[in-house]
Amino acid sequence: MVNRDLLRISGTTKALAIFGHPVSHSLSPVIHNAAFSAAGLDYCYLALDVFPEDIAKAVDGVKAMHFAGFTLTAPHKQTVIPLLDELTPEAQAIGAVNTVVEKDGRWIGTNTDATGFRHQLQLAGMYRKGMKALMLGSGGAARAVLYILSQVASEVIIFNRTLSKAEQLMESLAPFQGNCKWSALPLEKATIGPHLEDASLLVNTTSVGMHPDEASCPLPEGLALRSSCGVADLIYSPPKTRLIQMAEAAGAKAASGFDMLLYQGVDAFTFWTGVEPDFEAMKAALQKARS
Ligand code: NAP
DSSP, X not given: OOOHHXXXXXXXXXXXXXXXSSOTTOOHHHHHHHHHHHHTOOEEEEEEEOOGGGHHHHHHHHHHTTOSEEXXXXXXXXXXXXXXXXXXXXXXXXXXXXXXXXXXXXXXXXXXXXXXXXXXXXXXXXXXXXXXXXXXXOSHHHXXXXXXXXXXXXXXXXXXXXXXXXXXXXXXXXXXXXXXEEEEEXXXXXXXXXXXXXXXXXXXXSOTTOTTOTTOOSSOTTOOOOTTSEEEEOOOSSSXXXXXXXXXXXXXXXXXXXXXXXXXXXXXXXXXXXXXXXXXXXXXXXXXXXX
């Protein structure tokens, strides 16, 4: 079958790509190529498998080939930073970059995971000033989540299997804590249980429950959710994790990582092109790819 999008690639097409390892699961090419096509913009976006030790060579390559920019997924979001000329305040604060644009010969990095997560909460009616929020996990994505939660919550408690990593996360984001109270506890039934009584939000930033491990749940066995505690899961595959199913069964608000994925892409598109993408085209392409 002829791929119609390939037919529009020409000698003037601007190149963009996502670097990751692995990267074949990425839905970013689907979202971005749909948006470029809908906007009639002459760009083409690829997924490129870049080994961790090759990130500097890959960045040198896109500079030499005059790409318009690139995006990054695990494991490159932090190691790319010394290779760039400038960071936006968000990227600087979070200490991770997922989107890079070339402007006047300078390579500028930003973090649209953070704005994507804020959209996820806002769309689900879970972005509430003064709330008490619980986070499960403290890996790469947790950095953007803690940054955004600290702007709206009065208290954030981070639960992680490896407690020292949660403590390191708090230490590295300390300048952006503002008036929000932070603490870290081991991810266990006895430590989480009491806090589920009065929390307004539970965010899963762990990879537990992600395809193909769909039967797993990051919340320890034997804990119940309340209808007053909304649940946001960063995982977007499967569309409804076990945690999201538990939240819905408890009558709580629930949001999967779909909106975060979509909006981090929307914000990346705008960062590159200076124009808003056709949101419905991106959403439809993502839904089709996921089904
Ligand atoms: P990461 O850096 O590898 O961090 C993984 C986290 O999960 C760590 O806190 C780790 O705990 C915890 N964890 C892993 N296995 C566990 C287990 N068996 N029991 C308890 N905790 C466990 O990964 P990441 O980049 O932050 O990504 C996390 C998830 O977010 C992934 O599913 C990813 O797809 C999703 N994500 C979604 C979006 C979106 O746009 N929706 C964006 C970014 C990420 P330890 O510290 O103890 O190892």
